[in-house]
Amino acid sequence: MPAPKTITKAAPAPATPAQASLYQQLRGHLTALKLHDAAEALPAVLDAAAAEGLTLTAALERLFSIEVSATEARRLAGRLRFASLPTGATLEDFDYDAAAAVDPKLIAELATCRYLANATNVLLIGPPGLGKTHLAVGLARKAAETGYRAYFTTAADLAARCHRAAIEGRWATTMRFFNGPGLLVIDELGYLPLPAEAASALFQVISQRYLKTSIILTSNRGVGSWGEILGDTTVAAALLDRLLHRSVVLTLDGDSYRLRDHHARADALRATTTGTRHPLR
Numbered sequence: 001m002p003a004p005k006t007i008t009k010a011a012p013a014p015a016t017p018a019q020a021s022l023y024q025q026l027r028g029h030l031t032a033l034k035l036h037d038a039a040e041a042l043p044a045v046l047d048a049a050a051a052e053g054l055t056l057t058a059a060l061e062r063l064f065s066i067e068v069s070a071t072e073a074r075r076l077a078g079r080l081r082f083a084s085l086p087t088g089a090t091l092e093d094f095d096y097d098a099a100a101a102v103d104p105k106l107i108a109e110l111a112t113c114r115y116l117a118n119a120t121n122v123l124l125i126g127p128p129g130l131g132k133t134h135l136a137v138g139l140a141r142k143a144a145e146t147g148y149r150a151y152f153t154t155a156a157d158l159a160a161r162c163h164r165a166a167i168e169g170r171w172a173t174t175m176r177f178f179n180g181p182g183l184l185v186i187d188e189l190g191y192l193p194l195p196a197e198a199a200s201a202l203f204q205v206i207s208q209r210y211l212k213t214s215i216i217l218t219s220n221r222g223v224g225s226w227g228e229i230l231g232d233t234t235v236a237a238a239l240l241d242r243l244l245h246r247s248v249v250l251t252l253d254g255d256s257y258r259l260r261d262h263h264a265r266a267d268a269l270r271a272t273t274t275g276t277r278h279p280l281r
């Protein structure tokens with residue numbers, strides 16, 4: 001009989017009633033230990049063991065590796081659910097030809113997640129449409145895949161949640177929540193000016209993670225104008241001090257990826273109407 005590739009629920013035909021009861025007991029043990037995937041795979045693995053003449057060690061290894069793989073897949077799915085990533089963006093589908101300012105070697109280094117081990121922060125700075133959120137999502141996904149708890153939020157959402165928490169008397173719980181993940185992504189700092197209270201919440205989140213866990217922060221404003229965003233140059237300086245102390249700063253520039261097709265179409269149209277491909281952006 002060929003080794004079954006798919007796991008069937010059919011129990012192997014037991015030779016004797018004693019063997020049948022032993023099989024049921026074994027299955028019962030696996031279920032009692034909540035090793036449901038192993039319990040389900042048991043008949044197929046026993047069949048394969050008999051057909052391929054597997055040693056006891058090899059058969060047990062095969063059975064438990066099924067449970068381990070299923071457990072790892074469940075944990076990864078859980079980490080990805082928790083991460084709340086807003087898009088399906090991955091580092092693999094990032095187009096470096098369209099982002100001359102992004103060094104593929106640096107992204108490859110970040111993709112190893114080693115920066116998370118020593119609580120290095122990553123700042124992605126640049127105008128809209130250049131792939132800051134894409135890279136942040138891709139890095140958070142990698143972190144989750146590597147086994148880290150990652151959590152994605154926006155500066156506005158973080159501010160709103162801290163505001164609600166303060167009103168509802170859940171400040172400490174909320175601070176603990178933002179302190180928990182090994183990687184916290186704070187997207188879009190600077191799109192909206194933050195009220196003083198939000199700036200101090202952001203400062204507290206950054207301070208309590210300082211030198212312990214990493215933050216990826218994206219902003220369309222250079223750090224020089226963060227005093228304006230945060231409405232307070234002292235808070236901005238203290239916040240930047242902690243954020244930049246151990247950090248990688250990626251400054252993106254160039255054309256918006258979102259508008260690339262639009263520009264290409266406009267150039268092509270201009271070329272047909274004027275005979276030039278002069279970029280009149």
Ligand code: ADP
Nearest residue numbers: 094095098099128129130131132133134257258
């Ligand atoms: P930003 O956060 O800098 O405003 P986004 O990351 O939201 O920009 O990018 C805008 C859109 O363009 C997204 O759909 C993103 O996936 C895509 N994009 C941007 N840059 C690239 C790139 N270099 N390769 C692939 N897709 C990109």
Ligand code: MG
Nearest residue numbers: 132133187188
């Ligand atoms: Mg963005």
